[in-house]
Amino acid sequence: MTQETSPQERRDLMYGEQDLSSLTIFSxxxxNYGYWSDVDPDRPITVDERTESQAEMYRRVVSRLEPGLGERLLELGCGIGVGAALVAREFGVMVTGVDRSDEQLERARRVNAEAIAELADRLTFQKGSVTELPSADNAVEGVYAVEMLQHVDDLAQTAREVQRVLRPGGRFATAAFFAPDAVEPSLSELIETIGPGIDVIRPVGEFAADLSEAGLEDVEVDPIGEHVWPYFDRWVAQTEYADSWGRNWLRCYENGWIDYYIVTA
Incomplete structure (x- = not known):
C-alpha cells in the first residue's frame, strides 16, 4: 500500500478484501471489542464468551432505541451482518444493514442466508454511505451503529443524515470509542490504526454537539469503558497478538486518553 493511499481506501481494504472479522481478536x-460483565479472572476467556460479549454490545445499543415490534431500523456500517440478524430476530424489528463494501455485503448475504430466508423482509442489506444514506426522509424509527463511527471522516454530515431518515420521535444509538476531552497526541504512536487515519479519535463532546446541531434532541453520553477495555485486553493477551499494539488500548483508557461510549439521541 503506497503513501498516497487515502484513509478511506485503507478502511475499504481492511474491511473488504482482508476480512477483518477473520482475525482471532474477533469471533x-x-x-467489536465487546460489552463484558463479570468473567472469571482465574481462567482463560472462552471463544463462546468472546462471541457473546460482541452480541451483548449489540443488545446494549439497540435496547437504547426502545424499539417496538415491527419497527424499521437502519444499521450503519453493518459489515458481515450477524449483528443485524441478531437484532431482527431478538427485537422483532425490520433491519436494513447499510455498508459501503461490496465484499462485506456479499459476505453478509452468504453468512446470513438462513436468517434472511427465515426472517423474510425483516432482514435486508443495502449498499450505501453513512454520509449519504440510501433511505428516504422520515423512513425509519431507529438508526444505530456498533463500533464503526471511528471510521467516518465527517460525523457532522452523518448526524444530519441520521436526522433526515428518522421519523419524528425516532431514536439514534451508537457504541464507539472517543477521547473524553482533548485528543492526546501520543495516541497515534500507541495505536497503530490512528496514524494512517483508519481510526479517527475525536472528543466525545464534539460528536454530541454534531448530533444537537443536526436537530437531534436529548443527546446522552454514557461511558462504558469499564465493561470493555479490561476484558478486551485479557482476551487479546490470550491470542497471537499478545505482544502487539492492541494491548495499548487499556493503557490509553487507564491514562484517561480514550474511553468507550454509548451515545444516544
Missing part, C-alpha cells in the same frame, strides 16, 4: 463474524 463469530462480529467485529
Amino acid at each position: 463469530g463474524s462480529f467485529i
Whole structure:
C-alpha cells in the first residue's frame, strides 16, 4: 500500500478484501471489542464468551432505541451482518444493514442466508454511505451503529443524515470509542490504526454537539469503558497478538486518553 493511499481506501481494504472479522481478536463474524460483565479472572476467556460479549454490545445499543415490534431500523456500517440478524430476530424489528463494501455485503448475504430466508423482509442489506444514506426522509424509527463511527471522516454530515431518515420521535444509538476531552497526541504512536487515519479519535463532546446541531434532541453520553477495555485486553493477551499494539488500548483508557461510549439521541 503506497503513501498516497487515502484513509478511506485503507478502511475499504481492511474491511473488504482482508476480512477483518477473520482475525482471532474477533469471533463469530462480529467485529467489536465487546460489552463484558463479570468473567472469571482465574481462567482463560472462552471463544463462546468472546462471541457473546460482541452480541451483548449489540443488545446494549439497540435496547437504547426502545424499539417496538415491527419497527424499521437502519444499521450503519453493518459489515458481515450477524449483528443485524441478531437484532431482527431478538427485537422483532425490520433491519436494513447499510455498508459501503461490496465484499462485506456479499459476505453478509452468504453468512446470513438462513436468517434472511427465515426472517423474510425483516432482514435486508443495502449498499450505501453513512454520509449519504440510501433511505428516504422520515423512513425509519431507529438508526444505530456498533463500533464503526471511528471510521467516518465527517460525523457532522452523518448526524444530519441520521436526522433526515428518522421519523419524528425516532431514536439514534451508537457504541464507539472517543477521547473524553482533548485528543492526546501520543495516541497515534500507541495505536497503530490512528496514524494512517483508519481510526479517527475525536472528543466525545464534539460528536454530541454534531448530533444537537443536526436537530437531534436529548443527546446522552454514557461511558462504558469499564465493561470493555479490561476484558478486551485479557482476551487479546490470550491470542497471537499478545505482544502487539492492541494491548495499548487499556493503557490509553487507564491514562484517561480514550474511553468507550454509548451515545444516544
